[in-house]
Amino acid sequence: MIVHELNQIRDYTSAPTAKGLKRISPFITGGVGEEYFLLESSRENSEAIYLQLIKFQPDYFKNKIDNIFEGKYTNAEFQTFRFLISVAKANGKSINSIIKQVDYFISQSKRQNSNEVLNSQITWFVSEIIISFPIDKIRKKHLHFIQEFASHDSLVSHDIKDKLIPKVIEEKRSSFLLVVLNDLIFKFNRKESHFGVHTHFDKYYLNELITEENVSEFVRITHPDRLLKFSIKKLKKALLIDAYYFSSISLPSIEDTDQIMDKGTLEYSLMKFVRIQLEQNLYEDNFIINEFIKSKHVLFKRLGVHYIANHYDLKKHLFWNLDSNPLDYGYLKHEVFILLQTNSSKVTQRELNILFGWIDSIKLKKWNPKASKADVNRARAIEAKEYLIALNEVADSFKQQILAKKEELDKINNKNSDHPGFNSYFSFTTSPPLNYDMIDQDYIKVKELIDELIKDMSGVDVKKRKLRVKEILDFRPELLDRVEKLRTVNLSSLNDIIRGFQQRWEGNSEDFDWTALLNILWLVIESPDFKANKGKSNFLAYCSWLIRAGTQDDNHAISGEDLEYAKDFCLKMLSFKVESELLNKDPFFDILNNTDGKIFDATLNVLLRNARINKTEAADKWYPEIKSFYTNVLENENPTKAFLWNVAGSLPQFGYLDIDWVERMIDKIFPPEEEIWKFSMLMYHNRVHTVYKNLFDILFSKGYYDRALDSYSGTEKEIPEICHHIILACLAEWKNQEITSPGSLFNKILETQNLPFLKGVIGYFITNKNYPISKMLDVWERIIDKISRNVEEISLELIKLADRIDIYDERAFRIVDKTLSNVNKIQRPYQLYKKLTSVKTEDMEIRAKLLMKAADEPLSSFVAPLIDFTKKLYTVNKPLADDFVIALLQKRAYPLLPIYNEFN
DSSP states (O other): OHHHHHHHHHHHHHSOOHHHHHHHGGGSSSHHHHHHHHHHHTTSSHHHHHHHHHHHOTTHHHHHHHHHHTTOOOHHHHHHHHHHHHHHHHOSTTHHHHHHHHHHHHHHHTSTTHHHHOOHHHHHHHHHHHHHSOGGGOOHHHHHHIIIIITTSHHHHHHIIIIIHHHHHHHTOHHHHHHHIIIIISOEEEOSSSSSEEESSOHHHHHHHSOHHHHHHHHHHSOHHHHHHHHHHHHHHHHHHOGGGGSTTTSOOSSOOTTOSOTTSHHHHHHHHHHHHHHHOOOOHHHHIIIIITOSSHHHHHHHHHHHHHTHHHHHHHHHTOSSOGGGOGGGHHHHHHHHHHTGGGOOHHHHHHHHHHHHTOOOOOSSTTOOHHHHHHHHHHHHHHHHHHOTTOOHHHHHHHHHHHHHHHHHOOOOOSSTTOSSOOOOSOOOOOOHHHHHHTHHHHHHHHHHHHHTTTTOOHHHHHHHHHHHHOOOGGGTTOGGGOOOOOHHHHHHHHHHHHHHHHTTOSSOOHHHHHHHHHHHHHSTTTTTOTTHHHHHHHHHHHHHHHHSOTTSOOOHHHHHHHHHHHHHHHHTOOOOOOOSSOHHHHHHTSHHHHHHHHHHHHHHHHHHHHOSSOSOOSOHHHHHHHHHHHHHSOOOHHHHHHHHHTHHHHHHHHHHHHHHHHHHHSOSSHHHHHHHHHHHHHHOOSOOHHHHHHHHHTTHHHHHHHHOOSOOTTHHHHHHHHHHHHHTTOTTOSTTOTTSHHHHHHHHTOHHHHHHHHHHHHHOOOSOHHHHHHHHHHHHHHOOSSHHHHHHHHGGGGGGOSSOOHHHHHHHHHHHHTOSSOSSTHHHHHHHTSOOGGGHHHHHHHHHHHOOSOOTTSHHHHHHHHHHHHHHOHHHHHHHHHHHHTTTOGGGHHHHHHHO
C-alpha cells in the first residue's frame, strides 16, 4: 500500500541508517516511491543519505545521468539533481564524490547530440551544484560547461551574481575572479542574427552586477592596474567585433544618463565596468595618455576625457596640454562639455584663452558637397557656443569675456543648440498640443470672417476665390487676431484645425456654427485641384470624424438645417469614391482607420441621427439621396470592401432604416462569390454581437448558415462569432432552432461532427456567462452523448466549462465524469482543480470523485487548496477521504500523507 511505503521512506530520511535503507530499497526503484525518497532526502540529512546510497548502489547516480543523455526524463531525474544540490551545499565529506558525479555528467555532455537531449532545467541544476563547490574545487571545465550549456539561462546568471561572485569576493580569489569575468560574464561573440556583440549572461543581471560597490570590491581583491588592464583587453576585443555599438550614437554619454536607451546591453555594461574603475582610482599619466587619450578607438578617447573630468584637480594638465584641438573631434563633444560644465568654477585665465583658441580653430567637415563656406561657419558658430554654455559657473571676472565671445559668434549665427553637449538627442516628451484654447477664444472672430467670406464669394473668379479661401483658412491660433498675416493654407494644417473644432464640440460647446464651418470645408473640397491633392484622403478622414462627433450623441448633436448640410457633405465625400489600401491582416481595424471607412461611418451616423429625430414612425427612415447612392452601388457597381464593411457590419442599423431594403439587397450585401461572401459574413458576425431575430431569419432563409457549415475550413476568424449567433438562437428557442429540433443549425453541427463549429459553440459558454447553467448543461450533455469523432479534443474543450458549475448534482456529475473519461491529460488543469477544491460541503463527495479522476500530473504545486479540501472531506466522509488521499498520492500529492496519518 502506497501510504505504508511512503511512511517507511519518511521514517528512513528522518533517521537514515544502512538497515533502514535496505528495508526501503524495494520502494525506491522507480515511480512515486523513488521520487518521494529523493524529495525528502533533499530536505534533511542529505549528505548522510547520499553516502549510504552510493555505498549501497554505487552506480545509482551514474544510471540517472545515463538516462538523461538517452532522453529518458522522469520526475526522478529532476529530483535526483535537487538531491545532489542539497548534498553539494552541505560541503562535507561527500564533496569529492559529488564532483565526480558532475564530472561524469560533463564528460557525457560532450556527446555529439547532447544539445538536443539536454534539458535546460537539468543544466541549471548542474550549474547550481558547481556554484556550490568550494572555489578551489571549481575547474576550467566546470566554468566551460556553465558557459556553453547554461549561461543563457537567467537563473544561472542570477546564481553567478548572487552566489558565486560574493563567495569569490569573500575569499579574495583574485585570479578566479578574472576567470569568471572572462569566461562567464564577459564571454561574448557576434550575435547570430543581429549586429553587435552578445553575451549569454542575462542582461538584467549583468547591469545589476556591474555596480560601484562590486567594482570597488573587485579592485580591492585584484589591484586597480591588473583589473583595468584586463578590462581594456576585453573592451578592445569587443570593439574588433563591432565598433559601431560603442560609438557616440549607441552610447551618447559615458556617464549614466537618460540618453542610454538600453542599460542591459553588453556594450553599455562593459563600458560602464571600465568607467567605474576610472572614476574610483588614479592611474599613471603615461598609462592614461597611451591607453586612452592617444588610442585609435573613439570610446577610449571619450573614457580618457571622462577620467580627467572626474579627477580634474589632479589630472587637468592632461587635458589643457593636449597637442591637438579636442573640439575638432565631434565624438568628444559630450565628454568635453561635461568636463567644462562640472569644473567651470575652476577654469583659469590661461585655460580660458586655450579654450577660445580651440573655439576659433575648430575644423568642421562639410556634411554635404553643396554646403557653402558660410554654411560651415554658421554650423561652427552653433557648436562653438555649446562650449561657452558649459561654463555656467565660471568666475565672475571671466563672464564678460565669455559674453563677448558669444556675441562674436552670434553675429555669424544667432541660433543655439537645442541640446548642448549632445551630437544627437532623444526626447522623451511629446510635442505640445495645438493651442485649442485660442481657437475657443477667437471662434466668434473666425466665424465673422467666414460669414464675410461666404457673402463675398459671388462674382469672384475661381482663382481669386481659391487664394482668398487659402488666406482665411490657415487657422494658426497665434495669428487669428491679424487676418493679413494668415499664411497660405495646406490640407495638413487644416487637419489639425478640424481636430481642434472636433474637440471643442465634444467639450459641449453651444456657440458652434456648423453651417459656417461646413461651408468652409465645402469650399475646400470643391476647389479645382482638390481631387489631385495628395492630402485629400487625410482631409476627408478628419472631416468625417468631425461629422461623426456631431451626430453620435443625441444629447449634443447637429439638428435642423445643419444636419441637412452634413448629409449633403457626406454625399459629396461619397462621390469621391475614395478606396484606401488594406495594409493589415485584420480588415476590421484596417477599414475602421482608413478614410473610406470613416466616410461611411460618418454617413451612417447622419442617417441614424435623422431617423431618430425626424422619421421615428416611418418604415423607410433613409435620406432618399443617400439611399439611392447605396442602392446604386449594390445594384450597378462592384461594392468595395469598405462599403461592405459598413453595410454588413452595421446590418441592424440599416435594418432600422428599412428592413425591407435589407431583405431586398441581402444577396448584394452578401454576394455569391466565395471570397466576398465570406468577407461580408466576417464583418457582420464580428461587428454584430446582439442577435436580431429578423436578421437571423433572413440569413437563415437564404441558406447562409448552412453554406457556412459546409464551406468553412476551420481557420476563419468568423467561425466563433457565427457559432455564437447559432447557439443564441438555439438557447432562445426560436422556431426550428430549438436544441431538440432535428432541423436546427445546432443539431446539424452535431450530426456532421463539424469540429471547428463544435469548438465555436463550446467557446460561447467559455467566454460568456449570461445564461442559465441548466442551458449550458443541456448543450454539454447533448454534445458529450453524440460525439464519436475527435472525442478527446472536443472533451478537452468541454471540460473548461466545469469552471461555470458552482453546485454539483447527479446530472452535472454524470456529464463531467463522462467528459473526463474521454481525456488522458487535461491541458492547464489547475483552474479545474481550483474550482473543484472550493469547499462546499453539500457536494464535496462528488467533487472528490471528480478530482480523483481529473488529477493527472504531479500536484506538488497545487498544495494548499488540496490540503484544506482533504481535511474538510475527512469530516464529511472518511472512507472516501482515505480513497481520495491514496489516489492523489499516486499523483505525487505528497503533502496529503501527514493528513492521512492524522486521521488514521
